[in-house]
Amino acid sequence: CVAQENARYINPFIGTDNMGHTFPGAVVPFGMVQLSPDTDTVPYSSGQGYNPDVYRYCAGYQYTDPTIVGFSHTHLHGTGHSDLGDFLLMPVTGEPKLNPGTATYPETGYRSRYDKNTEIAQAGYYAVTLTDYDIRAELTTTPRVGIHQYTFNGEQPGALILDMVHGIYNYDGKVIWSSVRVVNDTLVTGYRQTNGWARERFIYFAMSFSRPITEYSLRNEEKEIYGGFWRRWEMNRNFPERSGRKVKAWFKFGLKQSDKLLVKMAISPVSEQGALLNLKSEAPHGSFGLYRADAFRAWNTEANRLTIDAGDEQKVVFYTALYHSLIHPSIYADVDGRYRGLDHEIHQGDGFTNYSIFSLWDTFRALHPWLTLMYPGEASDMVNSMLAHYDQSAHSILPVWSHYANDNWCMIGYHAVPVIADAWVKGIRGFDGQKALKAMVRSASYRPYEGLGDYMDKGYVPAEKSGSSASVTLEYAYDDYTISRMAVALGDSAIAQAFRTRSQNFEHLF
Template identity: 35%
Template structure:
């Protein structure tokens, strides 16, 4: 169609809309979609090593139903073992059940996946069986029937001819099963099941003809997070109600010998599964406890008969679970609960509005925003009570207790995003980390917190960054002096110490990251008027210089005596040489607090620019795991924005647009690496609207080429203030900023301060096909 005809067609359609005529193909485009309509929970929902080309796998997200930052995630589970943190992978052909709790985008074997519910027919099976369909209660499912949206999931289990539907509230899950005509239909609940292991003890009681209550204790002896090394130790309490009376019910209990190992690999073994398959079945038992327990209820069903199970959970008590269920799902209206879940997502996702781009690109954006709103999840009951790190009940009072802090990942993009759109969430997180340290009688902040555990996962002191960044931005509804003391204690406990470098296995990564976190302490100390501390930690922030070897022209680990470790044949390209999940070429760019000093060490601006361009140009087209700019992992996430600091902002614009296009897609394999509890998606959300920090703790956000023509950001919680980023003449070719205005006045800087963003305003960027090397320098 020629341009003239296109214009006429557009005009005719506009007239048709005005006078109410029907135009074929117009209805869909004429409808106004809401944010939740663009959410595709299947993006990233794969753990496939084959598709990723690396053992880390792909996104590792879950497709099930949840609410913004909710305690409950009702989701299908296809696998218990391996490094499958979400318990689900799209390519698997069978479902073993539907659990109430999931983690999002994590490796290290994962955890949760508790209270696994499976509708079945026929004879009772007590073991789930293998993913390939081996005998057990799992079922093949019709892939074409599987649908997921914000707050809802459904699939048809072909082995049992049962349609499963899932929805959620913040503390509860609701499952609706449509059964065939059968005289031996069943809902069975595996209380022992846990991603990456097993719960180690369970209890269940039939309270009345419609209700069961109980708990599942998950300890490190049962594997889970880090296969036990993550020290996850929690109890899930539940109150579950059935819409059909329990007249024929019972339990199964596997006899697990005392002293038998119950880690991930043991639970996966044939010998263990044989024990479970031969579990003792007892009917009519009013209550039971055991090491590997399950509950079942048998029903006679008519064709299409629906049975609903609604379940409240709590991490503090059965009473808490009961109260949560009563407060959030008082009736049996599945459709109403589903609608409320969807509306909660529309409200949460409505904090950002983008225009321009295709439907696929909007789906990628809003799903990314959705994934940033899974964690840190609520950890308290509806009455504000939560289980403390001391094993005692506490009341949160003036904040919401939260959990799941994937620190090493989320300090980079996820928390800087939330400081703009959900600052109270950041307050909650800081209060949660500070009170946890007090409850556990520990004098430092955890780097990767999960359900009260100090897991010690990954490296560095990321909580310091989150606190320093929040304070600098005026987010301060916590005990600031106490938080500062914990930051200082943390830096003293884990840091470069008197040597001025770290010589352990990850000497480069640790030294560089500790130097940055020390700088964060100095910033906080300076703001609080603690000049002596400010000077001390400012100096310690320069520790990165201590491991730069001019002879090789790069960062190099030292041993405990100060000698350089042997330089490998591959040089800075060698994976794991002084680094964690990276090589020195990737990790070496992490001096976000002193880019000028880093540039000087590396030989000056021109040399660094040339090296950085090479770093990006060598990346494979699909941007999957590689030895150069490896977007699949966090250490490099700030690197595209370094060009701004090096007075070449057009290269930041070029490469962030490339990353947005090449590393994020509206498909299952749409994330090039683990979602990592919101970090991978938060990077995209910020970059796609044209704003991203290099250095949290500094209030500066770098300006880059927006992926969308316009983005509207509701800043703060309940504010009517909106910050708009408008990219005029924007297109896949016009990726370069030609000029800019802020609130109608010429703007020549390549960065903008947080204070400008949160007071609202309009940043207008004129785009073009070639770099303007004079703008932003």
């Protein structure tokens, strides 16, 4: 009997051209790390308002772009706005440059042209040859660790760039603060805080190398007003700590032609120690091939749950769609269950794994019902994550569009409500139903939220209160119907009747 490998039909390049907003890099199901190439540095703004060209780079990658800037560890997938692009690494040869250069003149910075014929994207694996440096770059992941393998085929000595300023939907000033520390000759840790779509976002890393560092430079490219007594140090060369808003670094390892460098970078929402724990727990050995095989196996397990009778072309479409459905929401917790909450306190997941990236206006109709049917354990964790959000919210409401311990308030409706109701009526019992109903009613009764007070008083959202008044009214009415169904299931006839009545408000549109 030949082992079934439906994951071989997954093509991560699908959706990476123009406005598809997908990335081709490595990720495992629901993984916190999405390790992928970024192909340009188009800013969200250059100080003169929104730059519409940035919309093409929601996932950091454009299939037809001629250069690769580097490989960052966090990406949004399929969204219509963006953030993230954390902790970009780029292998180089020769004397390192710390600016990315431009697509037109890549030689002015550290980016590189690449050979499209050498680019490979498979389930849990990405590879490409960087032609300016003659470096073969390979990527894979665990849930919380990005694994890089770089083969330096050029004649010049190799090095590695770490850019703490780079980001997706970036702008000058987005990095509020960052820090890098060289712990020893094979371990570097750090963190950054950013202000973007998520207004107050913290992310930490721990990075290990298969070869010892021989020389390094940590620099802050912002003019430092206060120097203090740091001036007694030569801080730009082999000085093991650097903080600031524009921190960049390079590392040398005595690399020669044909040498390989294995880099493992774990991330954490909690702390550098949390990232180090993730690194030790999920990436204890030095075999890139084994990590790659484990990532493929994770995807193959999911793909093999479904078998279709179709030709290869239809199978590519089907299994790639399955793959796309299992990237977000994503785990947002360390291996010990700790995570950063909406209140920016550190919480312990009590009987559940915390998730983030709830794009609920986009996902309540199809993705979450799909997860409820096929992944009830994960769906239960997601509901518990939403209830934790409710507990930690300054508004005491469920998430609208949340990522990385922030609600970015994108889109309309209170669509955590139908996700929770759908899970309950389909028999998922891994969360407190009464608490969930209370949170649902509270979210549907929070008068300051986009015309909700008028909706409660008048039965509709007036056009002068919302530019999407008809859509908002319709979606509030649908959400109210699901609250009614949840209340019926829990035996609360008063709430059931009240929200059944409210659900008829859609009639006021006609």
